[in-house]
Amino acid sequence: MSMKVGSRQVDGVTIVDCSGRITLGEGSVILRDTVRDILSKGNKKIVLNLADVNYIDSSGIGELVSAFTTTKNQGGELKLLNLTKKVNDLLQITKLYTVFDVKDDEASAVKSFK
Amino acid sequence: MAMTDQRVSYTLDSSLETIDNAEEKATRIATELGFGDEEVMQISMAVREAAVNAVLHGNAYSPDKKVTLSFERTGGDLIITIRDQGKGMDLSRIPNPLAPENLLKTSGRGIFLMRSFMDVVEIRPSETGTELKLIKHVHGPTAGGKEASQ
Numbered sequence: 001m002s003m004k005v006g007s008r009q010v011d012g013v014t015i016v017d018c019s020g021r022i023t024l025g026e027g028s029v030i031l032r033d034t035v036r037d038i039l040s041k042g043n044k045k046i047v048l049n050l051a052d053v054n055y056i057d058s059s060g061i062g063e064l065v066s067a068f069t070t071t072k073n074q075g076g077e078l079k080l081l082n083l084t085k086k087v088n089d090l091l092q093i094t095k096l097y098t099v100f101d102v103k104d105d106e107a108s109a110v111k112s113f114k
Numbered sequence: 115m116a117m118t119d120q121r122v123s124y125t126l127d128s129s130l131e132t133i134d135n136a137e138e139k140a141t142r143i144a145t146e147l148g149f150g151d152e153e154v155m156q157i158s159m160a161v162r163e164a165a166v167n168a169v170l171h172g173n174a175y176s177p178d179k180k181v182t183l184s185f186e187r188t189g190g191d192l193i194i195t196i197r198d199q200g201k202g203m204d205l206s207r208i209p210n211p212l213a214p215e216n217l218l219k220t221s222g223r224g225i226f227l228m229r230s231f232m233d234v235v236e237i238r239p240s241e242t243g244t245e246l247k248l249i250k251h252v253h254g255p256t257a258g259g260k261e262a263s264q
Binding site for chain 2: 023024025057058059061062063065066068069086090093094095096098099
């Protein structure tokens with residue numbers, strides 16, 4: 001299953017609902033283009049909802065890091081929401097859990113920007 | 115075929131499709147060998163990372179270079195070997211992805227993940243390519259093997 005994304009606005013925060021696989025190739029490119037597009041429109045509060053992302057490889061992990069640093073470098077903030085066990089385990093193994101602000105419900109994720 | 119001395123090997127192009135293909139084969143074979151869901155995921159992810167290494171960093175997508183992938187059940191081990199035809203990697207230049215200064219790097223986690231998910235990872239670089247050997251100890255019942263090439 002390839003990756004699909006959809007974005008929506010909630011109280012000034014852009015929620016990106018991702019589903020499928022974030023892997024080398026199409027999945028990583030879609031995520032990169034989506035975050036760049038959001039930032040280019042001046043939206044700097046971003047939440048990646050990964051509830052339906054069932055697989056991430058090292059390239060996908062790199063793309064999450066890239067999205068995080070790109071957003072930060074433009075004065076914004078990017079947070080992760082609703083990690084599956086697989087993705088959560090990967091972030092623990094790679095110590096990226098200490099880098100990302102990870103939330104497990106949308107309301108608190110949105111509020112955390114204020 | 116008996117539970118021991120099973121071997122299946124493939125010759126694959128240096129393409130993105132090969133990476134998905136290698137992962138799918140690893141998932142199928144690990145499942146057939148009786149690994150649990152968690153171990154199947156670990157094996158397939160390690161093979162995917164090894165295939166990424168071979169296709170991108172080894173063969174650099176060259177249409178003239180091939181990736182060979184083999185799965186072998188020997189005794190209590192599943193042994194997976196992936197070879198590319200690249201220039202070989204410099205192991206001393208692979209940084210520790212857990213070091214604070216490397217945490218925000220966007221690449222360099224592939225071999226680390228392989229080592230996290232497999233019992234043994236052996237890397238043999240040479241001027242004519244790199245061979246990665248991934249070993250997982252088998253705990254469950256196993257299915258039959260076969261010879262194949264594509």
